[in-house]
Amino acid sequence: METYGSMEKLEKIEYILYQMELMLLAGDYVRLYIISQKLESKFMAGSAFNDCRVKFYSMMLKYYENDKKYFNCYNCLREMYETLKNKNNGQISADMLNVFINAMLYLMISHNNVDKK
Numbered sequence: 001m002e003t004y005g006s007m008e009k010l011e012k013i014e015y016i017l018y019q020m021e022l023m024l025l026a027g028d029y030v031r032l033y034i035i036s037q038k039l040e041s042k043f044m045a046g047s048a049f050n051d052c053r054v055k056f057y058s059m060m061l062k063y064y065e066n067d068k069k070y071f072n073c074y075n076c077l078r079e080m081y082e083t084l085k086n087k088n089n090g091q092i093s094a095d096m097l098n099v100f101i102n103a104m105l106y107l108m109i110s111h112n113n114v115d116k117k
Helices: 009-026 029-036 047-066 070-087 094-116
Strands: none
Touching: 009 029, 009 047, 029 047, 047 070, 070 094
């Protein structure tokens, strides 16, 4: 019997991401957030975890969209942009451009949202 503590780092991250995905599909955003707290950005540092970082921040983006926390959406997209930039060695790709445009839109929305409060 394998325990969570004896798993490899990549395997742990993928397992937690899978749990997050299940909670997202179930629409259980509270549990999604609780599970997401098991992962820290420094835990996924390194180029070996780039795909996991993008997947993590895309799921967190959906969580923050649901809570209407648009500045946090911007932060998720900014992290995704930086990860894609490192993954592509600074070369601009279509994915990076889409993430950048969406990040700027969320930044504008968040600024507008703060003004209304």
